[in-house]
Amino acid sequence: MATPSISLDPADDVIRRLSENCARPFENALAMPPDVYTSSDFLAREQRDIFRREWLCVGRASALAEPGDYLTADIDGQPIAVLRSEDGTLRAVSNVCLHRMSVLLTGRGNVRRISCPYHGWTYRLDGALNGAPMMDRQPGFCKESYALPSVRCETWQGWIYVTLDPAAPPVSAQLAELTPLIERYGMTSYIETFYEEHVWDTNWKILAENFMESYHLPMLHRATVGPHSKLEEMECPPGRSAFNYHWITKEASLPIGNAHPDNTRLQGHWRKTTALLSIYPTHLITLTPGYFWYLVLQPLGVNRVGICFGGGLAPEFIEDPRAAEYMATLKQLLDEVNAEDRRGVESVFRGVRAPLAKPGHLSHLERPNYDFARYLAGRLSA
Template structure:
């Protein structure tokens, strides 16, 4: 696909996407399709923001590790013998071979190409046959280590070591999620990733969108959570790192299955009022949560191109859920219902991406039921504008020095 030029007019035009919902319009279509914009976005967003890569439980003990890949960066998250969880590049500092794949338990990471060996903290422990290389010092070739933070049991990584801490900027979101006690919620590591041929924002927006629920998902698996009962917060701080929406349900303890009611243990910290709604929480650009009273579906979105991304999708439940002898059967019942709904969403996402490539693709207007889209835009647009301004300033300074 031919890349389009990025200019001041494009970023100025984004201001209409953060107007009040009744006045706002969607982002310019090229933000979802253009290769140059994706390259810009990698620096504006993915190089500076906290990126979810998994759950802390995936590397619970010393030597446990898992790998990830986001915005062209292969990563390892490993628990050292000192008990500290670290995130580092998976790229061998010799010839760029990846030193780890998948997940498991290791005493060290040995590059299969030339057997350079890295300790669990990323330090280079061995480099065979390098004794004749001039001025070679092992300490100069450690794996790059990145900032890491745990929020609600999820592992976040930031390539910018000077980034502001994540948790304080998610205080409002954490307050809404308190009853779920996500740090102690349990769930198996997803068996594998999915890769989808559409922009990461298309999927993120669909996960945020309550407007389509009573239309696209009309039927017995979804009718208990009507779009007209969607609610959007108006008190999120300006520096928030995430946002949420809630949706009242027609009866308490509603859940996505054929019975329309929770079949697994309800999260014990939920109040009576909280048991009469669902929560949709988002920490862009990577984590989206769909929260019912007895389970939490999480999606970890990992952009890998202008029109593609990968997703790790899992389910969390209250810690005592697995004690139920019928746990597997009840989970299967929920999975059957969720799969039908998810398949509808995936088809829409694919068709939206096709539409966004069209020369007739609009900058659409929002319904009040799409308030979460504006919340997403108010997170994105200032970051885009800031990065564009910084780039222009840097290019101007470079021109002045010539």
């Protein structure tokens, strides 16, 4: 009689408990088990089964407006560069030199050529090798045989996505159910006006979940946006396979929170309705009639998360003479909200590590968290 195989991967036990929790109906759903946030083995499975396979947002296309504009990102140890080529197209390539494998570009900026800081090999904006100092003395060297490996790169609603998976369906197909839900906002035309990077001491999923639900607004954000958020009018529909979302009506605490008078795209209640979008695994967007802001998350271990934080204005407010004033007011508010969120999510991470930590029932306003847990369980148990 054959002996049943026994898994030696500690992540399997965490995934099993997560899956059992997700099998409960939403009306009796619990928060995710603490090990989901604290287990390094679980994070390794996320890297293998999610981050190396999914489309990951790396920024806003409007931030790369001119030829030579670039941004950099990292997918589970693979440095990526996205560049605007001379012909106006966006291309993503491996951000690693083909000589001695130095990282080429850092941060964001503009270049005429990609230049290796180690030995000076240079590449054109399409990734082809342009020059290699003194390599003509090596008979076996052929410059034409060198080109930075391409990485799949697509855009959706003005966002740039990349993936290491050659078999992943197009972004537009994965988000086909989301497009008609938010198309009336015209998000493609929104312009990014600020961008920052931060590192917080929490697990990436705790920050993602914090963004997904507005149940915490009256308490955690009582000094900022909490009093202006009408939880009784909030709608949290069931999520879809690639995203979850909810709608919230906000009072006009900021003029740009509602539609500009010149905005003819939005009518009726849509002129004051905010969409909160969580595109799996790590792209989080607050989309209002007048502005947007977003987070893109990258795990840096179970206890640290890298955050790309940006935002901007709808075209009507960009063209408004008071655009700079509106943006300054918005940025000040978002900085205050972020400070409140940081305190909250870092406190939760301290709590989930406690020996007596135990997940409780979710509220009806935390439907997105339930859907996110089911997404994780589905990707990791497959």
